[in-house]
Amino acid sequence: MTESLVSETAERLFADLATPKVVTAAEAGTWPEELWTAVTEAGFLDALGGEGSGALDSLGDAVDVLRAAGRHAVPLPIAETILARWLAGRAGLAPPDGPLALAVDGPEDRVELRRTGADWQLSGAARRVPWGRNARGVVVSTDAAVALVAPVSPEKPQGKNLAGEPRDDVTLDVRLEARSVADAPAGAGASAVYRLGALFRAAQMAGALEEALQLAVTYAGDRVQFGRPIGKFQAIQQQLAIAAEQVAAAGVAVASAVAAAGAGDLAFAAASAKLRVGEAAGKVCDIVHQVHGAIGFTHEHRLHQLTRRLWSWRDEFGVESAWALELGRLMASQGADGIWPFLAQR
């Protein structure tokens, strides 16, 4: 596989600026301003295209950025902001600069936009919104409409995920002027946006998985017990081989979803990718921690910056079982003899 230019640029930027120290500080509550500025200036936030952009032509670039971000446990709402900027831009709304939050009407949250005379009434709530407290605006996605909402104050107490990333509950009861609301662009209703979110999390996870495996392989080569590196023992080799298989499957699932979305079949592919990568995350975290032994369970070691994110991200934008249920119903509706023809086209 050839590495894209975007991928290389992102990798270099994150390696320089998203150091374990910066990640630790962010988890303690310090917004990583220098990193955010660099991400903004590199143009990553418009990786999917901003104002006036077309469908999903540059999905691969966005996924490359997020995969690199996952590799470095980047503690920023890059996925959310890319998605929010793309959606608002396509709807003809001009989002503010800075980090954005996303509220999607769907399986996790209920948000509703109702017309009241010349204005709109937004009602509902979004739970566990990434960096809700830092967001300069909230982009709301329903099946029919997109709305741009001013920053909202999160409910107290503010929350966080297992990786110490801000996750804030917000109530969305606001009257909006007509100029803040637009029709949902073709192919960008809430269900598509939610799926893109799932694919973005899968991309972040694919990156974090690569790095977690690399850490474990390196550690197995360095750590000596019984007179040799533990990586020389078959018991360790076989476990790391299983982890490598899962990491490879995760990478292929994400890359294939990008290709499928380009061919106009995002729904199936994003669901499959999130499910497959989420499953890989559980297995790989188990193995890389076992290989690292006690040092991997310390706060001092960097491994947890990746594994705590993997445990968090696999639960966001749909857990494996939720996507499995949806895919299963879809396949059941094809009829037993329709399963293969359906798959062979994908």
Add this chain to the structure above:
Amino acid sequence: MLERYVATEEMLVAGAPVAAHWIADRQSGPLLLRFGTEEQRLEFLPRIASGECYFCIGMSEPDSGSDLASIRTRAEKVEGGFRLNGRKVWTSHAHRSDYAITICRTSPADGDRHAGLSQFIVDLKAKGVTIRPIPNLAGNLDFNEVTFDDVFLPENRLVGKEGAGWQQVTSELAFERSGPERFVSTFRLLVEFARRIGANPDPRAAEALGRFTAHLWTLRRMSLSIAGMLQAGEMPNLEAALVKDLGNAFEREIPELVRLLAPRGSRGGGNDRFEETLAEAVLHAPSFTLRGGTREILRGIIARGLGLR
């Protein structure tokens, strides 16, 4: 390569009887294309392509399974060719095949145990070849013991270079390990499971079907990308090992899960497609992770790829 992929995959998932011709088409043909003489290509390839000539592979021996380099079957130089002696086991479809691509020692392993091995096209109807089927646990006759007792091999049946057998065999592995047959062995059971649970399955059954679908989609994308690499002349042995091990685990998991989730009706009586397909899958599952490289050997290859050995 990709054309073959499409055709064979469709046959496999339809449950078509493909075994007899499988090895010649997947492996022996490409081997002769790569290492064979012009004479060998002209003699065998048209017959393989038209489905008139079946091959099997003589690799494992009674004392050599995963440790292939330890084989003892040997070919000695004689006037006009070689004389072959030894014994192969677990040779699938030898009793139905015309030829066996057989790996044997042509010179002793002095220091380098991978040296001194050679591949031959052995005519299974030749004098001195004895084929004895070995019934498997399902009661089927698929694999065999093949004994070579002073079998004469004409010089022109040597494949590639004398002594280069190990390198040549290794180059076949990506063909052998990356195809759809490594993850669709129990696909028919998944289809019968879907038929049994119907259009409105209960949530647990639906979840299992959905999860298997996502796994199958991913495996297929991995396998197709390897087919693309093979087409481009690359030798993706590590990637192939990954796909085979993941694929085998997938095809073994299908019977283990659907037996718990499908409504189970008749037991023992005939005419129940689900139960029949399930029984077939359960009985054959142990072979998936043995044939074509055990999972332990595959994981060893992957560990080497990771730089651990």
